[in-house]
Amino acid sequence: MDLQTHHFGFPLETVIIFFAVVLLSIYLDLFAHKNSKEISVADSAKWSAFWIILAMGFYAYLGLRFNWEWADLYLAGYALEKSLSVDNLMVFMAIFASFGIKGILQHRILYWGIVGALVLRAIFVAIGTELFFASPYVGFIFAAFVIWSGIKMLQSSGNNDDEELTDYSQHWSVKLTGKFSPIYPKLFAEKFFVKAKELSQSELANVTRQGAFYATPAFLCLMAIETSDIAFAFDSVPAVIAVTQEPLLVYAAMIFAILGLRSLYFVLAALTKYLVHLEKAVIVLLFFIGAKMGIQSYNHAIADSGIHISPSLSLYIVLGTLAAGVIASLLFPGEKE
Secondary structure, eight states: OOTTTOOOOOOHHHHHHHHHHHHHHHHHHHHHTTTOSSOOHHHHHHHHHHHHHHHHHHHHHHHHHTOHHHHHHHHHHHHHHHHHHHHHHHHHHHHHHHHTOOTHHHHHHHHHHHHHHHHHHHHHHHHHHHHHHHOTTHHHHHHHHHHHHHHHHHHHHTOOSOOOOOOGGGOHHHHHHHHHSOBOOSOOTTOSEEEGGGSOHHHHTTSSSOOSEEEOHHHHHHHHHHHHHHHHHHHHHHHHHHHOOOHHHHHHHHHHHHHTHHHHHHHHHHHTTTOTTHHHHHHHHHHHHHHHHHHHHHHHHTOOOSOOOOHHHHHHHHHHHHHHHHHHHHHOOOOOO
């Protein structure tokens, strides 16, 4: 089947299965952690495995029900989004550290942050894929975005000096939130907002201004994470669209990758010091994806270059590069800090 002349579209059966699985899984995850006081690394590892198995199950469904080329496009997009998300989680760690938030409250904030990401990704994917199909020249813009992301990561990875951690409590999103809501500057249980009547007179003396409700640092942290995720979407959405132009496959790849982020966060917090070369693999992938999209756009908009990278080859390159990054991290762990 020629994927250039056929479109996957939105098969009703696939849409129903996808959203049913996603909603049921979110409910199960929320129910399983309803009474948790602390999220252990072992528990997070089990849930991370669950989300990966779920994503691979959808891959098998696409291949058996439709075509393995469509399935390979989805899996390549999933692997790329998952690898890009690792860098996002590093920023989330810094945000939590800035606000002094630990344990189960991190889990709650990540839960609502991911719910927001589900909605925002749908909007970005819809706009991105429509732009891509509107003109073949848009692909050159997307390719530039992806390569620019790779250059940014390359520059940041080269700065190994001990830089002062950005204070995300001064993030513009936090300041903006303060303009709309009075703020109580201390954590209050696990609440995003606290009522005025719940605070003592001495506690009310610390609020930014009088009001019926006050935003807590937990809500401010959530806002910082949500706005940071929007910035990440500008990098990751064009990258995944460069691999998989079908809106449903792009969205499915991104959502299955994002759903596992919350569990992966706690695993990554324990393992990040060991995966020292994974970021280099992601940088290589971004340059490859940018070049691939540039060639693909040239073939459509100008003339056939004679270079055609199949979905299967893209998948092998994505998975192989990520595997090389992990293996290199194990063989050459670098200096211990």
